Amino acid sequence: MIIRDATPGDAEAACAVVRASIIELCSADHRDNPDILKRWLANKTPEIVATWADGQGRSLLVAVEDGAILAVGGLAHPGEITVNYVSPQARFRGVSSAMVAELERRALALGALEIALLSTETAHRFYLARGYVDVGIPAGKFGTAASYPMRKVMAGGR
Ligand SMILES: CC(C)(COP(=O)(O)OP(=O)(O)OC[C@H]1O[C@@H](n2cnc3c(N)ncnc32)[C@H](O)[C@@H]1OP(=O)(O)O)[C@@H](O)C(=O)NCCC(=O)NCCS
Numbered sequence: 001m002i003i004r005d006a007t008p009g010d011a012e013a014a015c016a017v018v019r020a021s022i023i024e025l026c027s028a029d030h031r032d033n034p035d036i037l038k039r040w041l042a043n044k045t046p047e048i049v050a051t052w053a054d055g056q057g058r059s060l061l062v063a064v065e066d067g068a069i070l071a072v073g074g075l076a077h078p079g080e081i082t083v084n085y086v087s088p089q090a091r092f093r094g095v096s097s098a099m100v101a102e103l104e105r106r107a108l109a110l111g112a113l114e115i116a117l118l119s120t121e122t123a124h125r126f127y128l129a130r131g132y133v134d135v136g137i138p139a140g141k142f143g144t145a146a147s148y149p150m151r152k153v154m155a156g157g158r
Helices: 008-025 034-041 046-050 095-109 121-128
Strands: 002-005 058-065 068-076 080-086 114-119 148-153
Touching: 002 095, 008 034, 008 046, 008 058, 008 068, 008 080, 058 080, 058 095, 068 095, 080 095, 095 114, 114 121, 121 148
Parallel strands: 080 114
Antiparallel strands: 002 058, 058 068, 068 080, 114 148
16 A cells, blocks of 8 residues: 555545545444535535645645555645545555554644644544544534544644
């Protein structure tokens, strides 16, 4: 598996991974509620995913194995993880761990002293186990039960 910058040609497959990840893995968040899913998925189209990398303030990464996209990760520079979705077929193989590690490396290289993100209920335990702490009050997004503002102070930060 390699993790690399997404290209415009990745948009369709990356979008499919993001949508499958939300629909199939995030039921703790959307509880199979069609209204929540509709709101959550509304901006997950190939055209919009293609705009998530602008080559300047935002990076979009894909984890790829044998030509298939296993995960999609996004960074708003310097230090906000905005996207982190794994394909259901690649779950629990270390793919999201590798993606987050790469996003953290990129953020450090851009001078970030801390990383911020908004975690799903589904991924909350994953981020806690990787050194992220809750900051602020969980708030529902798209009508989900809770999204957790989290951050991780990187070496050199306070
Ligand atoms: C939870 C999730 C992020 C883990 O990513 P992954 O690529 O499947 O898993 P990895 O192999 O890299 O990491 C496994 C970790 O997931 C966590 N985990 C294990 N079982 C879990 C479960 N049933 N549910 C949720 N998290 C679980 C643990 O922290 C585990 O690592 P640890 O045992 O070393 O602490 C992923 O499976 C998922 O559900 N993604 C859905 C999309 C999402 O919510 N993204 C976050 C947006 S902010």
